[in-house]
Amino acid sequence: MKKGKTKIVATLGPATSSYEMIKKLTLAGASMFRLNTSHGTMEGHLENIKNIRKVSEELGLYIPYMIDLQGPKIRVGNIPFPIEIKCGDKIILKAGAYEEDSDIIPVDYDGIADDVMAGDRILLDDGKVGLQVLDIKDEKIYAEVLYGEEIKPRKGINLPGSTASLDAVTKRDKEFIKFAVENGADYIAQSFVREATDVIMAKKYIRACGGDIPVIAKIEKPQAVKNLDEIIYEADGIMVARGDLGIEMSPAEVPIIQKNIIDKTIKQRRVCIVATQMLESMIEEPIPTRAEASDIANAIVDGADAVMLSGETAMGKYPVEAVAMMREIANNTENCKFCLSNLILDINEHYELSPQAISNAAVKMAQDLHAKAILAFSHTGYTPKLLAKLRPSVPIIAISDMEKTCRKLNLYWGITPSCKDWDAVLDTTILKEIDKYILENTSFKKDERIIIIGSIPKLITGRTNFIRVHRIGAEDEQNKKCGC
Numbered sequence: 001m002k003k004g005k006t007k008i009v010a011t012l013g014p015a016t017s018s019y020e021m022i023k024k025l026t027l028a029g030a031s032m033f034r035l036n037t038s039h040g041t042m043e044g045h046l047e048n049i050k051n052i053r054k055v056s057e058e059l060g061l062y063i064p065y066m067i068d069l070q071g072p073k074i075r076v077g078n079i080p081f082p083i084e085i086k087c088g089d090k091i092i093l094k095a096g097a098y099e100e101d102s103d104i105i106p107v108d109y110d111g112i113a114d115d116v117m118a119g120d121r122i123l124l125d126d127g128k129v130g131l132q133v134l135d136i137k138d139e140k141i142y143a144e145v146l147y148g149e150e151i152k153p154r155k156g157i158n159l160p161g162s163t164a165s166l167d168a169v170t171k172r173d174k175e176f177i178k179f180a181v182e183n184g185a186d187y188i189a190q191s192f193v194r195e196a197t198d199v200i201m202a203k204k205y206i207r208a209c210g211g212d213i214p215v216i217a218k219i220e221k222p223q224a225v226k227n228l229d230e231i232i233y234e235a236d237g238i239m240v241a242r243g244d245l246g247i248e249m250s251p252a253e254v255p256i257i258q259k260n261i262i263d264k265t266i267k268q269r270r271v272c273i274v275a276t277q278m279l280e281s282m283i284e285e286p287i288p289t290r291a292e293a294s295d296i297a298n299a300i301v302d303g304a305d306a307v308m309l310s311g312e313t314a315m316g317k318y319p320v321e322a323v324a325m326m327r328e329i330a331n332n333t334e335n336c337k338f339c340l341s342n343l344i345l346d347i348n349e350h351y352e353l354s355p356q357a358i359s360n361a362a363v364k365m366a367q368d369l370h371a372k373a374i375l376a377f378s379h380t381g382y383t384p385k386l387l388a389k390l391r392p393s394v395p396i397i398a399i400s401d402m403e404k405t406c407r408k409l410n411l412y413w414g415i416t417p418s419c420k421d422w423d424a425v426l427d428t429t430i431l432k433e434i435d436k437y438i439l440e441n442t443s444f445k446k447d448e449r450i451i452i453i454g455s456i457p458k459l460i461t462g463r464t465n466f467i468r469v470h471r472i473g474a475e476d477e478q479n480k481k482c483g484c
Contacts, residue, residue, distance in 0.1 A: 001059070005395070005414040006330035007031035007306035009066070009273060010323055012048050013039065013314025019051040024320045025313065026055055026063060029327030032411050033063065034189070034308065037176045038070040039154075049183055062406035062417050064186035066216065069173040069202075071191025072166030074157040076124065077106025082150040091131070091151075093122070093141040104140070105151060113139045115162045124148070125155040127247045158247045168198035174205055181211030186407045189216040189239060194223040196230035203234075214408065216273065220244035225257055232264055237271035237411075239308070246276075262302045266343075269351060269389045271412055274299040275308035279326060283316035288325055296326060297333040303340045305388065305413040340391045342367050352382070355464040359386040362451045362467055366394050369451075369469060372444045373397050375434065376464075377422070377454030381405045383464045388412040397442075401460050423460040426452075426468075430459070435473050446473035 010030040016022065017040075022033065033052055035045045049065060056063040077097045083105065085091065092104045095113065099106035113136050116122065122131040122143060129148030133141055169177075169190075180188055190202045199217050206213050214236035217224075220243070224231060232238055240261050246254045258274065265272040278296055279288045296307055307326060313319040333339065344360045347353055362374050373395045376384045384398035391413070398409050398417045406417035418437070424430055434452070438444050452470050455462030 001027050002029035002324065002327045002331075003416075004029065004327055004331045005334045006300050006304070007411050007413065008323060008326050008330070009034050009275070009306050009308035009411075010313040010319075011036055011308070011310045013311075015315050015317075016313050016319050017044060017048055019054060021319065022048070022051050023055045023058075025323050026059060026061065028320050028323040029330075030313075030323050031063070031306065032186075033065045034068050034310075035065060036068045036310075036314065037172070038068075038073060038075075039314075042176075042179055045179070046183065062403065062410050062419070064407040064410055066187040066189050067176055067180040067185045068189040068218075069176055069191055070170070071173060071193075071218075072168065072170055073191060074107060074109040074112065074159070074166070076151060076153055076155050076157060077108050079105065079151070079153045082152045084150050085129070085145045085148055087145055087147055089145040090134070091143055091145065093131075093143060095139065107157060109157075109166065111166070112157075112159075113141055115159055116141060120162070121146075121160055123158040123160065123247050124151060126243055127158070156244070158244060160248050166192075168192075168194065169201050169205055173202075177202070177205050177211075178209045180213060181206065181209040184404070185213055186404065187216055187237070187411070188213050189218055190235075191218050191241075192221055192244070193217040193219065193231055193235075194221050195227045196234040199231060199234040216271070219261055220248065222249055225249070225261075228261065228264060229268075232268045232270055235270065237273065238265045239273040239275055240304075241275055243276040243310075258299070259302050262299070262304055266303050266340075266389055267345070269345070269386060271305045271385070271388075272303070273306045273308050273411075274304045276310060278307055279309060279312045279322050282312050282318050282322040282325065286318050286321055288322075293329050296329045300330055300333045301336070301338045301340075303391065303413075306411055341393050343390045345386075345390060351386070352463070355383045356386055358453050358464055358467050359383060359390060362387065362453050363390045363392045365467070365469065366392055366451050369449055371449040371451050371469070373438075373442070374451045374453065375399065375438075375470075377452075377459040378464070379405065379423075379461045381409045383453065384409055384415050384417075385412055388414055395442075397438075399460070423458050425457055426454070426459055426466075431470070431474075434470070438472055444472060448472050 009032045011034040094104050095110045096106040120133045130146035131143040135142040216237040217235035218239045218241040220241035240258050312322040347356050375397045377399045387396050396415045403419050406419045409415045409417040452468040456466050
């Protein structure tokens with residue numbers, strides 16, 4: 001099984017929606033799975049969830065999954081087959097999922113005729129097709145083809161410059177939020193977030209369904225870039241969704257925007273995923289381009305917790321190879337001199353002071369004492385998440401009494417989670433359990449040092465308030481000296 005500090009998110013789709021493929025992707029290095037609700041059925045997604053949990057149990061891993069909401073995404077309707085076009089052709093768009101008139105292309109958004117005007121551009125299929133609006137009449141949009149070869153069913157539509165009057169959380173999203181809560185989803189990704197109130201609204205619906213699922217806000221609109229600080233504050237994590245972002249804005253702006261987003265997520269202690277076209281060529285080819293390899297490495301160097309595969313694993317010809325390649329690139333990058341390492345973040349009133357101070361100290365002590373790992377006890381995962389943002393040069397082993405906490409932590413850089421019923425006073429018995437676990441599950445050796453942080457009097461369920469330098473196996477030596 002291939003492991004590393006950087007986490008890999010693999011999207012499931014027609015090429016990988018089976019127990020056998022999910023297991024292969026996991027063994028190749030996938031850390032979390034994404035279920036894209038823009039495609040597939042609830043029944044199909046539920047089957048994937050069951051298979052993820054089955055693989056997780058079989059391999060003894062804590063594999064999370066993320067429900068990715070479609071959001072206010074505009075798409076081409078259900079046309080029966082692709083429509084060939086060429087530059088200069090005149091076409092008509094009209095709201096509706098279906099359209100009996102073969103001369104009219106349906107669009108699954110009722111308000112599209114209200115959100116564009118003559119002269120505006122309309123982009124389809126990730127920008128592969130470009131149209132210019134000529135006129136709007138009788139709720140029909142008359143447009144000219146600027147470039148492109150065909151219009152395919154269910155492909156995305158972007159209206160650059162338009163704020164669109166779509167709801168931040170659509171009716172379809174609400175149905176899948178309920179589905180996510182009922183089936184114990186570990187994360188929900190919210191598409192086309194424009195401002196912080198969009199995230200607040202999504203969390204409101206999650207609570208109304210009886211859930212408490214972290215929300216990953218996808219940054220793919222110019223408005224989101226403008227409101228970035230407020231969005232990060234309200235969200236539990238951020239996804240740099242470069243596909244639509246590179247359509248709504250100039251592709252030339254995206255690299256620096258990406259770096260800025262990653263930097264801000266680190267400062268606000270949020271998890272960060274970089275997504276879209278990371279190994280796009282591997283949808284059709286067995287090896288990536290050199291530019292794609294550099295793209296993944298740069299995201300890791302900048303501080304992303306995870307990198308994501310979309311079409312590569314959902315419908316590509318080489319899904320397992322894509323995950324393995326991404327893992328290899330990540331592992332080769334993680335320990336290079338350019339990567340962020342052993343950071344110390346400012347302590348301020350926005351974060352609990354004691355856990356942040358102890359996390360800072362643990363990273364510094366691990367570096368100064370050449371410790372092999374930091375062992376963090378946590379019920380909710382709060383302190384291990386802080387540690388991940390500090391990018392320690394040693395692994396983070398997170399011990400929790402909650403499996404759902406372990407699954408959530410498996411998305412964070414550098415964390416290896418484990419569920420243990422060790423919520424007891426730190427005494428000789430627990431230290432022996434720790435030593436046994438370390439020696440059996442890691443390559444660390446007796447007499448090597450680790451740093452332990454947790455809470456007193458109970459290790460797991462209290463507030464992080466202690467730090468200890470521990471020598472592996474030292475308790476046994478002490479007992480021998482005492483004649484115990």
